[in-house]
Amino acid sequence: MTTTADRIAERLAAEAWPGAFREYQVDALNRLDECRRAGRRRAWLVLPPGAGKTLVGLEAARRRGGRVVVFVPTTAIQGQWVRTWQQFMPQEVTAGTDRDLRHGITVLTYQSLAVFDSDSDSDASGNDVEPHDDREPPGDTPRDRDRPLLSFLHANGRALIQALRSAGPVTVILDECHHLLETWGRVVADLLDELSGADVIGLTATPPDSLTSAQAALVERLFGTPVRGAGLPAVVRAGYLAPFAELAFLTAPTPVEAEYIRAEAERFGEFRGDLLDPGFAASGFLNWCDARFVTRTDAAAVESATGNGTGTGTVAVSWSQLEHEAQPLARAALRLHHDGLLDLPPGARLREEHRTSPTAEDWVALLDDYVTGCLGRSADPRDQEAVDAIRAALPSIGYRLTRRGIRAAQSPVDRVLARSDAKTDAAVEIAAAEAAELGERLRALILCDFESASATLPARLVDVLDAQAGGAWLTLGKLAADPRTAALDPLMVTGRTVTAGVGTAAAFVAWAAARMPGLELAVEPDPEGVVARITGAWSPRDWVPLVTEYFQSGLCRVLVGTRALLGEGWDAHTVNAVVDLTSATTVGAVVQLRGRGLRLDPSWSDKTSNNWTVVCATGAHPKGTADWNRFVRKHEGYLAAADTGDIVSGVGHVDPAFSPYAPPAADTFIAVNAAMLIRAGERDRTPERWSVGRPYTDELVHTIRVRTPRRTQTLVSDRPPGRPLPLPAPAGLEATNLHRLTLWFAINRAVRLLADAAGPPPVSTFAYTVAEAMRDCGLSEVGADAVRSATEPDGTYRIELAGVSTAVSLKFTRALDELVSPVDEPRWFIPRYELPPLPEAPRARRAAARAWLRGRAPANVVVYHPVPAVFARPARRLDIFAGHWRRWISPGTPIATSTPEGEGVLVTHRGRSPLDATTALRVAWH
Numbered sequence: 028m029t030t031t032a033d034r035i036a037e038r039l040a041a042e043a044w045p046g047a048f049r050e051y052q053v054d055a056l057n058r059l060d061e062c063r064r065a066g067r068r069r070a071w072l073v074l075p076p077g078a079g080k081t082l083v084g085l086e087a088a089r090r091r092g093g094r095v096v097v098f099v100p101t102t103a104i105q106g107q108w109v110r111t112w113q114q115f116m117p118q119e120v121t122a123g124t125d126r127d128l129r130h131g132i133t134v135l136t137y138q139s140l141a142v143f144d145s146d147s148d149s150d151a152s153g154n155d156v157e158p159h160d161d162r163e164p165p166g167d168t169p170r171d172r173d174r175p176l177l178s179f180l181h182a183n184g185r186a187l188i189q190a191l192r193s194a195g196p197v198t199v200i201l202d203e204c205h206h207l208l209e210t211w212g213r214v215v216a217d218l219l220d221e222l223s224g225a226d227v228i229g230l231t232a233t234p235p236d237s238l239t240s241a242q243a244a245l246v247e248r249l250f251g252t253p254v255r256g257a258g259l260p261a262v263v264r265a266g267y268l269a270p271f272a273e274l275a276f277l278t279a280p281t282p283v284e285a286e287y288i289r290a291e292a293e294r295f296g297e298f299r300g301d302l303l304d305p306g307f308a309a310s311g312f313l314n315w316c317d318a319r320f321v322t323r324t325d326a327a328a329v330e331s332a333t334g335n336g337t338g339t340g341t342v343a344v345s346w347s348q349l350e351h352e353a354q355p356l357a358r359a360a361l362r363l364h365h366d367g368l369l370d371l372p373p374g375a376r377l378r379e380e381h382r383t384s385p386t387a388e389d390w391v392a393l394l395d396d397y398v399t400g401c402l403g404r405s406a407d408p409r410d411q412e413a414v415d416a417i418r419a420a421l422p423s424i425g426y427r428l429t430r431r432g433i434r435a436a437q438s439p440v441d442r443v444l445a446r447s448d449a450k451t452d453a454a455v456e457i458a459a460a461e462a463a464e465l466g467e468r469l470r471a472l473i474l475c476d477f478e479s480a481s482a483t484l485p486a487r488l489v490d491v492l493d494a495q496a497g498g499a500w501l502t503l504g505k506l507a508a509d510p511r512t513a514a515l516d517p518l519m520v521t522g523r524t525v526t527a528g529v530g531t532a533a534a535f536v537a538w539a540a541a542r543m544p545g546l547e548l549a550v551e552p553d554p555e556g557v558v559a560r561i562t563g564a565w566s567p568r569d570w571v572p573l574v575t576e577y578f579q580s581g582l583c584r585v586l587v588g589t590r591a592l593l594g595e596g597w598d599a600h601t602v603n604a605v606v607d608l609t610s611a612t613t614v615g616a617v618v619q620l621r622g623r624g625l626r627l628d629p630s631w632s633d634k635t636s637n638n639w640t641v642v643c644a645t646g647a648h649p650k651g652t653a654d655w656n657r658f659v660r661k662h663e664g665y666l667a668a669a670d671t672g673d674i675v676s677g678v679g680h681v682d683p684a685f686s687p688y689a690p691p692a693a694d695t696f697i698a699v700n701a702a703m704l705i706r707a708g709e710r711d712r713t714p715e716r717w718s719v720g721r722p723y724t725d726e727l728v729h730t731i732r733v734r735t736p737r738r739t740q741t742l743v744s745d746r747p748p749g750r751p752l753p754l755p756a757p758a759g760l761e762a763t764n765l766h767r768l769t770l771w772f773a774i775n776r777a778v779r780l781l782a783d784a785a786g787p788p789p790v791s792t793f794a795y796t797v798a799e800a801m802r803d804c805g806l807s808e809v810g811a812d813a814v815r816s817a818t819e820p821d822g823t824y825r826i827e828l829a830g831v832s833t834a835v836s837l838k839f840t841r842a843l844d845e846l847v848s849p850v851d852e853p854r855w856f857i858p859r860y861e862l863p864p865l866p867e868a869p870r871a872r873r874a875a876a877r878a879w880l881r882g883r884a885p886a887n888v889v890v891y892h893p894v895p896a897v898f899a900r901p902a903r904r905l906d907i908f909a910g911h912w913r914r915w916i917s918p919g920t921p922i923a924t925s926t927p928e929g930e931g932v933l934v935t936h937r938g939r940s941p942l943d944a945t946t947a948l949r950v951a952w953h
Contacts, residue, residue, distance in 0.1 A: 049267055051257035052083050058254045059087045059228065069219075071204065071229040071250035075259035076595075076622020077268050080230045081111045083256075084200045085132075091226050093196030097134045098215070100203050103571045103597050108134040108202070126183065128190045137206065140184050140214060188221060197225045203595055204229035205615035207249070216249060232622060234258075237614035237664050259618075259625075260666050260674050260952045261725040263717055268625040269603075270717040271636040272710075273667045273681045274703045275658065276457055277696040278449040278643045285645065287491045291423050291440055292648040298420035299390075303368070308402060308413035313368065315401045316393065320360040320372045323349070346374030347852060356396055359389035371938040376851040379947040383689040387424040387438075387649035394421075395433040424650050439488055441653040445610050446497030447643040451505055454606050457639050458585050459511040461604045464708045468631065469515065470578065471585045471604040472623055473506075474594055475499040476611070478521040500526065500558075502608065503587045507531075507557050517585040520574045522592050525561040531583065532559040538582065539573055567592070575599050595619030600626040606639045612660035621665070635713040638667075640681075644690040655690040663687075666952045668716040670706060671819070674952040675730070683819055686947075724953050729836040730827040731843055732819075732947045733790050787861060787890070787942050788916060790824045790847065791816045796915045797842045798828055800898060800908040807835050811915075827951065840948055842895035849940040853893035855905065856932050857912055858919040859941070861888040891932050892941045894921060 048056070055072060062070045072087075074080045085108075088095040099105050105124060112122035112132050120131035126139065191197060199222065201207065207215050207229070219227060227250070235253040238246065246253060262268045280288055305311045323344045350357040361381035363369040371377070385393070394417055402410045402417075418428040425438020454473050462469050479500045484492060495501040499519050506517040507528035518527040518535065527535060529552050536548045548563035561570075571592070578586045579601045586593075590609050594616065602624040611617060624636030642658045645651035659678055667680040678685040682699065685691070691699060795811035802810040809830055816826045828839040845853070898908035909921050922929045 048082075048086070049079065049265075051262060051265070051267070052079055055083050055254070055256040056087055056090075058256075059083075060090065062251075062254065063091070063226070067251055068225070069227040069229075069250045071231070071246055071253040072256060073231055073234060073253055074256040075262055075268070075625075076232045076619060077625040077627075078232075078256065078262050080202070080232070081108060082115065084202065084228055084230050085112060085115050087228055088132075088198040088200060088226075091196075091198045093198060093226075094128060094194045095132045095198050095200065096128065096191060096194075097132070097200040097202060098137050098140065099134060100137055100206050100595065101592060101597075102136060102567050103592060104202060104595070105134050105136055106568060106572060107598055108132075126187050126190065128194050135187070137215070140187060140218065188218065191218075191222055191225075197222070199225050199227045201227065201229045203231060203615075203619075205231045205233040207245070216245075219249060231615070232618045233615040234618075234664065258666070258725055258952070260717075261723055263625075264719060264721065264723050266719055267627070269627055269634045269636050270713045270719055271621075271624060271638055271667070272706060272713050272716070273621075273662070274637055274639050274707055275678075275681050275685075275699070276453045276639055276641045276703060277690070277699050278447065278453050278641065279693055279696060280443065280643060280645055281448050284443050284447055284449070284491055285647065287488075288440055288443060288645060288648050288651065292651075294423045295420060295649060298416065298423075301416065307416075309407040309409045310401050310405060312393075312397055315397055316360065316363065316369055319396065319400070320349075320357075321370045323372070345852065346372055350375075353396075355388070356392045359385055359392040362386075362389050363393065373937055374852040375938060376849045377938075378848070379686065379945065380688045382945070383686075385649070386652055387426075390424065390649055391421070391426050391433050398428065399432055424648075438650055438653070439485065440648055440650040442488065443491060444643045444645070444651070444654040445657075446492055447654075448493060448496055450608055450641045450643050451496070451502050453641045454502055454608060455505050455509050455512055457604070457606050457641075458506065458515065458517075459509070460704050460707065461637065462511070462515055462584065464710075465603065467581060467584075469584045469604065470581070470599070470601040471515075471606065472593065472599070472602050473499075473502060473585065473587045473606040474590045474609055474620060474623075475502055475587065476590065476609045478519075478523060478589055497608065499587045499589055503527070504558055506585060506587070512585065515584040516582065517587060518574065518578070518583040519558075519587040520570065520592065521589045522567055525570050525574060526558055527561065527583070529556060529559045532561050534582065535574075535577060536561060538577060542573065542576075543569075571597070590616065590620060593623065595622075597623065598626065599623070600628050601630070602626070602636065603628070603631075603634055604637045604639070606641065607661070608641055610657055612657050614664060617661045617665060633711075633714075635710045637707050637710075639707075642690070644693075646690075646693060652690055659687045664950075666950075668713070670716065672716045672718065673730075673825075674717070676727075676950040676952075679949055683823075684821060726953055727833045727836075728827055728829070728831075728951050728953050729833070729840040730825055730949045730951050731840040732949060733824045733826065733847060733942075733944050734822065734946075735787075735790060735824070735942055735944045787859070790826065790942070790944070792915045793846055794826045794828075794843055796908070796911045797839060797846060797895065799911045799915070800904075801835075801839060801842070803907045803911070804898070804904045806838060806897065807831055829953070838897060842897050844946050844948060845895040846892055847940075847942045847944050848893075848946055849938050850891070850893050850933070850936045852933070852937075853924060854896070854899040855894035855921045855923055856891045856929060856936075857894050857909060857921050859890045859892060859917040860919070861890060861917075890941045891922075891936050 051074075055074060059070050059072060072080070072083070074083065084097070085095075097108050099108060109122045109124065109132075122132035122134065123130035124134055126133075126135065191199075199219070201215065219225070229250055235243065235246070235255070257265075259268070263270055279285065301307050302312050305314070323346075346357070357375075358380060360369060360372065361375055361377060362383060362385040364371050364375075365377070365382055366384050398414060398417060402414050405411075414428070421428055421433060422436065423440075425436055425441055426433050427436045428434075458471050458473070461471055475498055477498050479495050479498045484494055493501060499521060503517055503519040503526060506512040506515070513528060516528070516531040516534070518531055519525070525535075526532070529550070532550045532552075536550055539546055539548055546563065546565065546569070548561055548565070550559045551562055552559040574583075574586070575597070577583055579599055581601075586599075588594075590611055594609075594611070605621065605624045607620055609616075609620065611620065621638050624638060628634040640658055640661060642654050644655045662676070662678045662681065664676055666674055666676050668674050669680040669683060671683060674680070678687055682702075791814065794814045794816065798807065798814050799810045801807040807828070809828065813829045813831065814826065815829050816824055818824055826840075826843065828836050831839070850856075894905065894908060898904045905921055909919070912919060922932060924930060924933050
């Protein structure tokens with residue numbers, strides 16, 4: 028007997044996608060097929076936004092046959108799956124959204140499954156557009172913890188599970204499945220256990236490398252090893268996604284906000300002054316830090332650092348051990364040193380992240396260590412008073428002291444920065460600038476965290492922030508009130524309402540009535556008459572497609588929305604500017620936000636997109652970098668084209684001068700924004716920066732950026748210490764005027780040569796040394812010929828090893844970083860001999876050159892470099908490295924730090940930089 032499931036399977040197998048799949052889509056489908064042939068019935072596929080995950084998922088399900096059930100996070104995405112199927116295969120197998128699975132393709136929201144009996148106020152039909160993740164999930168009480176989570180489901184959810192069990196062969200597609208790691212994970216995991224015979228395909232744009240260890244373990248348990256599709260840069264380079272620029276608009280708090288932040292900073296500043304006073308407690312804070320990090324001989328400090336609980340003896344803890352076991356604390360200590368409050372700890376090396384003042388997080392790490400390791404162990408009344416003072420001061424930076432240590436609390440300053448009125452003003456400026464550049468082509472999307480604030484502002488912020496600050500409603504109001512942007516007919520769409528300027532709202536209602544006869548809508552202006560709600564008998568299923576079409580047609584050129592509705596899965600191929608006002612920092616959310624502008628526009632073949640992030644920062648408060656830190660997290664691991672044409676991860680692709688550890692100085696904000704607006708207008712250069720159409724390997728390569736005080740030349744000493752570098756002198760220097768003239772030219776030439784030769788060799792020669800040594804040690808297949816170096820406009824050297832794997836490039840950059848950076852605790856040193864610098868005075872310079880010509884030069888200067896750990900052992904690697912050192916850099920024999928000579932070098936050179944260089948490690952794509 029032929030069942031409905033059999034007929035669906037036969038029809039699916041007979042159908043075929045009428046169009047052509049792209050190369051990377053074919054590759055992804057083939058990989059999924061390989062998983063199926065290998066017996067894996069579950070797969071987790073990663074493709075970038077706009078790469079056609081929906082199409083790939085539908086085709087993969089078609090190949091498997093049987094019913095298809097798709098779970099998606101929002102109703103907007105739900106409608107898109109149905110429409111895609113109707114375009115994909117509009118024949119006998121229909122697509123729908125009914126829970127009874129009457130259709131061959133059923134698309135449901137995750138909420139339609141995850142509705143619990145306690146959620147009686149939820150919409151059981153699945154119309155929710157935002158997850159209800161602010162409540163404690165069912166089953167978290169000790170009594171219920173062992174019960175399957177599905178047992179808590181609403182009757183509708185249980186009925187859906189029964190229908191899935193009875194559906195016969197079924198393929199379950201989990202769209203945007205990174206949500207399984209956040210909101211719906213336990214529910215879906217239990218569901219998949221119930222459907223052990225089903226094929227399951229998870230689709231996401233979140234790279235596996237960005238997952239935490241716990242998330243990666245869950246993915247492995249549910250799906251096995253993720254199936255990697257093409258990366259975002261590869262799809263852009265191949266021309267299947269629009270090239271884009273990552274831009275930032277930096278703002279300072281408004282005067283009212285700044286005054287509030289200044290007052291909060293004064294409170295903490297007064298406390299910090301007291302804290303640094305030796306009389307603050309019986310055991311002073313700086314004394315504790317010195318014992319903890321510099322001498323590292325305090326018994327309590329040793330116990331706290333190692334966690335061994337012995338508290339016995341005075342055993343020095345190595346810096347590498349302390350940094351490994353307490354990295355945030357070690358970083359805070361080095362930033363304290365950077366501010367001149369602490370000696371450099373022995374063995375420590377200042378890196379890019381340490382060359383900034385301590386942040387609120389750093390002070391908290393140090394204070395937590397001070398309280399738990401020192402004050403909390405003391406019975407002295409003065410130390411207890413110090414604890415009380417710390418407890419009173421912490422709320423000003425967003426923390427509180429508990430019995431278990433210092434814990435994060437809601438930070439008013441952070442809230443002010445995240446929702447600053449200056450950020451909303453910046454969005455208006457960006458929209459106006461983009462409109463001036465693109466005119467009628469502009470399709471700008473502005474994304475906020477919420478429509479309007481659901482909670483009342485704390486009393487202390489009532490006079491500081493607007494109650495709706497940071498929301499879509501206030502943003503729309505400012506756009507509608509500014510003449511430059513009001514002409515763009517801005518419109519707001521969320522999961523609860525559609526709103527626009529009064530004139531725009533009326534125009535939309537008239538357009539919608541013609542588009543959908545029978546849909547009765549009304550315009551309800553707000554009391555101020557600037558914006559108006561559009562009301563009627565409709566829901567997000569109706570208004571999201573309508574608003575999208577209205578926006579795409581150009582009748583509205585700026586669309587404001589929430590990231591929950593428009594931040595992922597929502598398709599509008601005309602979007603060419605995205606302004607991010609959200610506080611989202613998870614990789615999944617960030618990738619989705621930026622993906623809104625990447626789809627190709629059939630009406631504009633040369634479309635490019637600008638992705639803006641608005642940041643509010645101030646140096647007036649230890650918490651003043653909180654919004655900058657969010658900006659940094661948004662770009663961690665995210666690859667984009669920098670202004671230089673390099674495709675790199677991190678904030679360097681926004682501006683190579685940006686540091687992930689601190690924002691630029693406030694007095695540079697105007698210049699930075701001006702440069703960003705200029706770059707935003709250079710859309711014709713964006714494809715060039717991405718090198719669209721050129722070959723690629725789709726690999727990550729680690730790079731190192733080195734900044735030195737001066738450019739060095741190629742001439743180096745090849746003489747041992749104590750002997751001068753001889754320069755050729757003309758014969759007969761004591762004769763005739765002609766000879767005197769010759770001598771004059773020889774001395775001046777010697778001055779130039781010696782001035783060029785003094786100091787270290789070029790940074791590139793150190794890179795050649797490392798590359799050659801790695802090749803001869805069997806650690807790489809390439810040598811010096813594969814070193815690529817370039818000089819940035821600011822004088823920074825950018826160096827990488829080309830044509831190698833990601834792992835090899837990481838090993839190369841780490842070795843080069845160790846070789847040129849300040850000394851910590853290496854196993855070996857290797858000396859480098861320099862010519863001494865010439866005197867500054869012209870007469871003294873000529874006298875020194877004359878001495879060189881006569882063979883009476885001073886001894887060479889010796890500088891010691893740490894041998895990179897990768898070459899420190901075995902002995903063969905050390906010998907190979909030393910040989911290349913002598914070829915490229917200088918004569919010299921490695922010195923073990925375990926010898927008396929090496930111990931002496933370590934004592935005198937620890938913490939010193941052999942090149943006076945600063946380094947930064949970055950990741951690039953080729």
